Amino acid sequence: MTFSADAYFAEVMGEFEASPRASAIHFSRRSILKLSGAAGAGLILAFTLGPVTEAAAAAMSAKDFAPNAFLRVSPDGSILIYAHRPEIGQGIKTAVPLIVAEEMDAAWADVKVEQAPINTALYGRQSAGGSTSIPTSWDQLRQAGAAARSMLITAAAKKWGVPVSECTTADSAVAHAASKRQLRYGELALAAAALPVPDVKTLTLKTRAQYRLLGNRFTGVDNLKVVTGQPLFGIDQAMPGMLYAVYEKCPAVGGKVISANLDHIKTLPGVKDAFILEGNGVTSDVMPGVAIVADSTWNAFKAKAALQVNWDESKASKDSWTKLQAEAKKIAKQAGAENITKSGDVDAALKGAAKTLEAFYSYPFVPHATLEPQNTTAWFKGDSIELWAPTQTPERAITQVAKLLNLPENRVTLNQTRAGGGFGRRLVNDPCCEAAVIAQRVNAPVKLTWTREDDMRHDFYRPGGFHQFTAGLDAAGKLVGWKVHFITFSSDGKTPVAGGNIPAAEFPLPLVAHGELTQSMLPLMTPCGAWRAPRSNAIAFATQSFIHELAVAAGRDHLEFLLEILGEPRHIPPATSAALNTGRAAAVIKLAAEKAGWGKPLPQGHGLGLAFYFSHAGHFAEVAEVSVDAQKRVTIHNVVMAGDIGPIINMSGAENQCQGGIIDGLSTMMNLQVGIENGRVIEGNFTEYPILRINKAPPKIEVHFIQSDNTPTGVGEPALPPVAPAIANAIFAASGIRVRSLPLRNEGLTV
Amino acid sequence: MFKVNGTEHSLDGIDPATPLLWVLRDTLGLVGAKYGCGIAQCGACTVQLNGVPIRACSTPISAIDGQSITTIEGLAAPDGKLHALQQAWIDYDVAQCGYCQAGQLMSAAALLKDKPAPTDADIDQAMAGHICRCGTYTRIRQAIYAAAKGGVA
Ligand code: FES
Ligand code: FES
Numbered sequence: 001m002t003f004s005a006d007a008y009f010a011e012v013m014g015e016f017e018a019s020p021r022a023s024a025i026h027f028s029r030r031s032i033l034k035l036s037g038a039a040g041a042g043l044i045l046a047f048t049l050g051p052v053t054e055a056a057a058a059a060m061s062a063k064d065f066a067p068n069a070f071l072r073v074s075p076d077g078s079i080l081i082y083a084h085r086p087e088i089g090q091g092i093k094t095a096v097p098l099i100v101a102e103e104m105d106a107a108w109a110d111v112k113v114e115q116a117p118i119n120t121a122l123y124g125r126q127s128a129g130g131s132t133s134i135p136t137s138w139d140q141l142r143q144a145g146a147a148a149r150s151m152l153i154t155a156a157a158k159k160w161g162v163p164v165s166e167c168t169t170a171d172s173a174v175a176h177a178a179s180k181r182q183l184r185y186g187e188l189a190l191a192a193a194a195l196p197v198p199d200v201k202t203l204t205l206k207t208r209a210q211y212r213l214l215g216n217r218f219t220g221v222d223n224l225k226v227v228t229g230q231p232l233f234g235i236d237q238a239m240p241g242m243l244y245a246v247y248e249k250c251p252a253v254g255g256k257v258i259s260a261n262l263d264h265i266k267t268l269p270g271v272k273d274a275f276i277l278e279g280n281g282v283t284s285d286v287m288p289g290v291a292i293v294a295d296s297t298w299n300a301f302k303a304k305a306a307l308q309v310n311w312d313e314s315k316a317s318k319d320s321w322t323k324l325q326a327e328a329k330k331i332a333k334q335a336g337a338e339n340i341t342k343s344g345d346v347d348a349a350l351k352g353a354a355k356t357l358e359a360f361y362s363y364p365f366v367p368h369a370t371l372e373p374q375n376t377t378a379w380f381k382g383d384s385i386e387l388w389a390p391t392q393t394p395e396r397a398i399t400q401v402a403k404l405l406n407l408p409e410n411r412v413t414l415n416q417t418r419a420g421g422g423f424g425r426r427l428v429n430d431p432c433c434e435a436a437v438i439a440q441r442v443n444a445p446v447k448l449t450w451t452r453e454d455d456m457r458h459d460f461y462r463p464g465g466f467h468q469f470t471a472g473l474d475a476a477g478k479l480v481g482w483k484v485h486f487i488t489f490s491s492d493g494k495t496p497v498a499g500g501n502i503p504a505a506e507f508p509l510p511l512v513a514h515g516e517l518t519q520s521m522l523p524l525m526t527p528c529g530a531w532r533a534p535r536s537n538a539i540a541f542a543t544q545s546f547i548h549e550l551a552v553a554a555g556r557d558h559l560e561f562l563l564e565i566l567g568e569p570r571h572i573p574p575a576t577s578a579a580l581n582t583g584r585a586a587a588v589i590k591l592a593a594e595k596a597g598w599g600k601p602l603p604q605g606h607g608l609g610l611a612f613y614f615s616h617a618g619h620f621a622e623v624a625e626v627s628v629d630a631q632k633r634v635t636i637h638n639v640v641m642a643g644d645i646g647p648i649i650n651m652s653g654a655e656n657q658c659q660g661g662i663i664d665g666l667s668t669m670m671n672l673q674v675g676i677e678n679g680r681v682i683e684g685n686f687t688e689y690p691i692l693r694i695n696k697a698p699p700k701i702e703v704h705f706i707q708s709d710n711t712p713t714g715v716g717e718p719a720l721p722p723v724a725p726a727i728a729n730a731i732f733a734a735s736g737i738r739v740r741s742l743p744l745r746n747e748g749l750t751v
Numbered sequence: 752m753f754k755v756n757g758t759e760h761s762l763d764g765i766d767p768a769t770p771l772l773w774v775l776r777d778t779l780g781l782v783g784a785k786y787g788c789g790i791a792q793c794g795a796c797t798v799q800l801n802g803v804p805i806r807a808c809s810t811p812i813s814a815i816d817g818q819s820i821t822t823i824e825g826l827a828a829p830d831g832k833l834h835a836l837q838q839a840w841i842d843y844d845v846a847q848c849g850y851c852q853a854g855q856l857m858s859a860a861a862l863l864k865d866k867p868a869p870t871d872a873d874i875d876q877a878m879a880g881h882i883c884r885c886g887t888y889t890r891i892r893q894a895i896y897a898a899a900k901g902g903v904a
Contacts (some may be wrong), residue, residue: 089848089885219844226849227837227856229783229823236782244777269766297786298766298773371787371795371850371884420785420850421884454787654843658889660847663886686792686882695875697888 003254005284005428005460011530012129012393012427019049028241030207042189043073044146045197045424071100071148077172077186079106081578082116084123085133086392087222088422090716091653092133094221096141098649099134101238102213103145103206104152105169106185113221118394118414126416127393129427129530134649135578135617135713146194146203148443155191156183170212208647208709215707217652222418234390234417235449237377242445243272245438246300248307249289249458252679253525254286255316265292268306270299277437283460283527285433285555291346293442297449304451321365321464324522332468336485336518336581341504344514349481353472357553361467361542363742364673367459367681368531372420374431374455376446378439384411385436390419392426401430401436420576423664424499424530428460449451453684460529461674461681463489463500467542479556479565481514489524497528499535507543507614511582519667526676532664533717536615537724541669541742544611544725549738558610558729559593578617578713583610584644587623587706592642595704596623605629606637609730611722618718619644622662622726628735636666636698636727641719643703646710659701665723667692670744670751695698696751752831753815755779757826767813771805772796774812775822783823783853787882793811794881798822804858806880823853826860836860847885855881859895868899 020573023520072080081097097113100106118126125136136534149169156174157164160181168175172185208214250256257276264310265274279286289307294300350356377388385405391397394414402409419426435448450458466487472480488500495501502519509515510578531537551561569583588610593599596608605627625637639662648654673681683689728739739747752759755775765774770789775781775798784807787795791809799821818829826834833841836859846852855878862869862877869877874895883891 078812088848089846091847217844219841220846220849222849223841223844223846226846226852227823227833227840228827229781229853230774231782233782233785233850235786238777238780238782294768296773296777298769298777301789344812350804369884371785371793371882372849373786419848421848423884449786452790656844656847656887660886663888664884665885685791691882691884691887692888693879693882694888695879697886699871699892743864 003281003283003287004324005282005527005529006491006495006498007421007426008499009285009460010395012127013498013530015125023732027568035527037482042075043148043151043192044070045144051115063741066219071144073148073152073185073192075189077184077188079111079172079185081111082522083113084116084126084370086128086416086419087115088127088392088419088426090128090422091220091650094653095134095649096137096682097221098213098218099138099141100145101168103142104149104209105212106148107171107211108218110172115416117683118398118416120395126395128422129392129424129627132714135711138711140147143200143203143207146205147198147200148503150187150198151192151195151201152188154195155188157253158178158688159183159191181466190381192343208707210524215648215651218650219652232375232418233420234388235370235372235375235420237290237388237417237447238447242298242377242447243293243442244297244601245291245293245435245446245448246304246440246451247289247291247434247454248304249287250311250313252313252316252318253283253287253527255311256315258310258312260290260307262290265303265307268299268303270295271303273442274303275441279437280404284430285404286430286437287749291438291441293438293446300449314446319524319526319676319679321676322526325362327522328362328466328533329360330518332485333559334485336487336520338519340486340502340517340519341509342516343509343512345516346481346483346516348455350470350483352470353480354475355473355553356470357473357550358468358470359546359549359740361469361545361740362464363538363541364464365455365526366531366668366672367461367510367674368423368425369456369691370419370421370423370425373452374425375448376432376435377445379434379445380436380439380442383407385439386413386415387432387436388415388417389429389432390417390426391429391432392419392422393429396618397429397432400433404433405436405440422663423532424534425459427530452620452686456674456684456689457681459489460498460527462531462537462630463528465538469546471546473550473554477556479512479550482512482560483516484518485518486517487712488519488521489528490521491524493521493523494612497524499528499530501535502539505572506539507580508547511565511567525679533615534718536721537665540611540721541724541728544722545740547731548609548725548732552732559589559598562589562610562612580614583605584619585614588612588619588642588644591623591704591706592623592640595702596625596638596640597640598623603627605734607730607733607735607747609726609728609733611725611729613718613721615717615721617645618715620722622722624726624730625736626727626730628731628737628749634670634731634744634749634751636751638700638702639698639723639726640702641704641707643715643719644706644708645715645718647711648705654705654715655703657715658703661693661717661719661720662701662723663697665720666698669724669727669742672742692751752817753896754819755781758822762812765809765812769812770808771798771810771815771820772807775807780857781822781824785850785853788852793851794858795851797857797881799857799861802861802864804861821896823856826856833862835898835901836894839894839901843890843894843897845887845890845894847887851881851883855883855891859891862895863899868874869895871880
């Protein structure tokens, strides 16, 4: 029996990976449509943000089309732009409208942003993940803005009877310099609305040098609401008559309910109902458990604490992290069961090497631990259901709920709320599905809230993993052979668990003449998933630490050794802006090194560590300065980062993501792990899962970008992977202690 | 009887053991204070009791009988003018997901009242009870310094 969500993740992540990052989308004229709103409504443009589908075109031309995907210039001068992707803290709700506003030359102060309804026919994909939201919408957003600008400038030129070429736009106004005339966009909205929409092919998009908004610093559009405590998040939803639910699942995944003390639970204060759900046995939908519905969150939590369930664990997980680690160590030195990639003759290369080096690296399972625990509010109304959910994949939630409740998809309405952190956890809609199934039994709106312990123990974890490396150096200290045995997990014996695969092109394999990557999979039932920079977040630690080990063994400077591996500037196939480019890589490495003062004299006991990683189409290098005292206490003095993700949309947002990613990476490498025994995740709350706090955070995190004309790519993830190896390498430089296993606290190192 | 942001509320009919957090969120509809851990570990639920930051998730409602609570909804002046920290939080674009920030602000506000010119160590001490899962610590520190410099109303 498999109840794994791996297939679900394969689909979700496959979708992200297949997302066009370069300008590969072909536009039809119909990708932008003018809407005739109510008389006097002003200029309303609708545009699709996905590849233009038949459905989108149909939706847009339908007579009764409700203007959803649009930007609107109102006669009062306000400009409304809808943000179509979930805001999970990555800043997308600010970045997307900025792109539109830039091309239309709108004054940012005039722009109002609203969260778009979920309607994929109109907006294309509305999920947030894989750092793909910006690259997949870049061209459409710019064209929508440019089309609006073109209509507004044409309207002004007509009014004045001057050629369009004599007019200019800036700050929500068209100007005619020769006659010193100016009209605000609001004043032109009605006239512009009467004009035909220009063919997108005739639109000229701005060059980077012409940007007025992009690249500057903008505060998030919801920040006022955030700092005044307005109800923004899923967990904040409330409505008259709403009830509060909790859901208890088997602590070992796969267990079923035999019986529970429901009669007693129903007598507890405030409890309205308690019932067993069989679920459909899929972790990404609904697993078996006991639901309790009460008149307040607290009464529901209290009743949950008094709940006693007799579980049938005959088919449940018996996973043991201790045993899995021992097993991995045992097989590490054998060749892997499966060959992932092979180039040249690695065994001969290693035999002929002047020096060979071996090392075994490992890292543990980690949960996402979003600060807002999983939750969803659902209201079942007989033949339809309405949901309020902090999800990263709203359209999938609709499909899943429709299936579970046997409703047509158009009877499922999902209201996208802000999410208190995502990190990949909310790519899965299990809380949404549970809430829907519970709501079906309750004659009222019901908010399902997971306790922190539920959240930590019923996650889709970043899988642990193991890398056995062997590499050879020639007499000149040059890397001549690279061999890895990667040990991961599988729920079906055929494919690795979600987030536990390794690509054949894993760094530095495409760059070495003699390389080999083999893989073994240990059986696992614990659910795994996508965790901020899936697989890269862990692989980077192993690979980039081992490269440093090799540089040390060769008696060479790490920076120079790394640049030598990269070699001449070139694209590693496929040659798109989404692929590794050794030139862009070398540039960020050199910049980070320079800004960190690589090679400078350091105070006694300090060390610098360097690491590079390419993920999510972003080239990132980081240099950490640390010191280690006699008690093995690590102090992080500074982290310097250099990244290349094309042009920057919102400098403030991009820096925030990078600094956050670096702190996340540091927190995780130093302290974080969950143990699994008898199928149960041990840690339940922040006492056992000590996320880094302000007093241990580096006082300085310097963020530098190399901006280019490549299509901008996402910044939510790629800053994270290089942190762990940069710090591990710095610890070695400072103290001679080489860490090959995470988290560092297991090795007696504290921060 | 207890006061929240200046308004009196009755405790009648509420189980005295109920944590303040759930009275605020579920009974009074003030959802600015957040649930993050329920065991006084993350600070997301922080409000002020007579000006002192407390963890609402671990404070039974009975303990605040006759006392006065300020939540994030009451941090700005009655005329709507933002507290210097709220303004600094916006100016420095501190939030990522924003979930922890109401709690962070309530502790920061208490800190500045106590120490109008805090040092790094003061900030560490006052703010270490909070977890920001998104890692906005660099900006929290910056924004506290900025608000301190600008003077707190
Ligand atoms: S919810 Fe109160 S401290 Fe975490
Ligand atoms: S901003 Fe997300 S938890 Fe702090």
